[in-house]
Amino acid sequence: MTMMNLQSNLTGQGLADFAEGRIGTPYFYGAKISHGILTEEFVQELHEKLPDLVTDDYVERARQQGQVGKVNTDCSGLIGAYLGVELSSAQMYAVADQRIVYETYAWLPVGTVLWKPGDVGVFLGKCDGAYRCVEAKGINYGTICSNVTDNDWQYGLLFPWVSYDMENCRSDTMTEKFSITRKGENPYLRPYVxxxxxxxxxxxxxxxxxxxxxxxxxxxxxxxxxxxxxxxxxxxxxxxxxxxxxxxxxxxxxxxxxxxxxxxxxxxxxxxxxxx
CATH class of the missing domain: 1.10.101.10 (PGBD-like superfamily/PGBD)
Known part of the structure; x- marks a missing residue:
């Protein structure tokens, strides 16, 4: 298996702070903060590869909004830039050490990656009386801070190489309140075709x-x-x-x-x- 290198000293609070500092970053599907500025070449490449998603209208909107020539991100790129390795939202679900089906956000540590199919955000905790997150929401919104309840997140993801402040998330409490899973060993033989x-x-x-x-x-x-x-x-x-x-x-x-x-x-x- 090919090993992938991560940044060192990763923390949930560090991820939350990093994401919060990127509020206002424009959104373009497939763009990553670590890639630097969005170029016309990249825009055309994504348009040709994913024409049903990165449509002519989508590309034109990005141009009209002045996004080309600026740093852009998508939802997973926001998180990958802090981790030091680019992962899609699906890959984040696969590599999470704990995939938490939650009943309340009060028990999640700051920096939990909130997940639903095709989308991820970063949990900030309780801010001004509401549970908040940062998400790169789409080309019409960019990277925003929103109420967690504004989105239908399905899981909270914790990664084994990120340290979290678990003071309010004791393992016995987590086990009692949540269903927690992680990826195991594939029982089937990997094909070479x-x-x-x-x-x-x-x-x-x-x-x-x-x-x-x-x-x-x-x-x-x-x-x-x-x-x-x-x-x-x-x-x-x-x-x-x-x-x-x-x-x-x-x-x-x-x-x-x-x-x-x-x-x-x-x-x-x-x-x-x-x-x-």
């Missing part, structure tokens, strides 16, 4: 490929652990393809619904994929 639907396989005669069986189960299990639940039945059907396309979009990959061997490493990240 492309995975695709049967009707697409004939279009790639020179590529080693599978359309059903153990390798497809491996992929389906990984998609579930990235937040895109599908049946782990070993059949590459339309639901598996749709889940894969959503994952590909999250990682700014071309959403062709084909699991290419060279992309499988992006799907199979886990908490143990990193060192500081």
């Amino acid at each position: 492309w995975i695709m639907q049967p009707e697409e396989a004939a279009q790639h005669p020179a590529v080693k490929k599978i359309t059903h069986g153990e390798g497809v189960r491996w992929l389906q299990w990984e998609l579930c652990e990235a937040g895109y639940p599908v049946s782990v039945d070993g059949v590459f059907g339309s639901k598996t393809k749709t889940a894969l396309q959503k994952f590909q979009i999250s990682c700014e990959l071309r959403p062709d619904g084909i699991a290419k061997f060279e992309e499988l490493g992006k799907i199979s990240l886990s908490p143990g994929s990193f060192h500081v």
